[in-house]
Amino acid sequence: MQIKLKLFAYPRELLSASELEITICEGATLLDLRGALITLYPTLASFLPSCSFALSEELIQQCKEGNTTIDPTKELALIPPVSGG
């Protein structure tokens, strides 16, 4: 299946894209996506551990990524460390 992943801040600059389109297996989890990102975008690999995913604007804890199946109809974003204020 085809999914879209929104990017912000450092990952957006690093990959020169505000959104990625990625092909991933039906039923894939966020943990699978994390692995796919490392393979597809090796320059992102060292930064990924500090990032989380947001699904439908809800932050998903990294420990729950393996239990969270990706729904391609829901908005998905890669959230780097926040630093507002």
Next chain:
Amino acid sequence: MDEHDEKVHVLLTEDTVRLEPGVTFATLPSTGAVASFLGVTRSPGHNGKPVDHLYFESYKSMALKVLREVGREAVEAHGLSRVHISHGLGNVGLGAASLCVVVSSPHRREAFRGLEQVVDALKSRAPIFKKEVYSDGTSQWVEPHQCK
């Protein structure tokens, strides 16, 4: 709109962040205490280099949602009358405000505690991202462990 929506006002803006609209929103006949916080661009930056300006971007729809949650939580926890949160996006120059939080309550203690809770919570939860742009033309995205 629930009962707290009329008590909480949040804003992400490319314009100048100003204190006065927040104070106006928060001040009611029943509020004996109006407490405010401005987050202002400073130099040197986290790594000691002279800062020219800050650049902010956000996951806007989620950030607005989180800011509303943060405001509602503070209203619940401290019985605040009003909470205003505005955050700047784009470039914010030295000495200019990137964040304005104004809270109000009948008495001062609740206002002080609520103000601190709102500032701490939004800094750790809202998907807003800050880059320091230095006088030498280099730049660096700031991570939370660098923020105090």
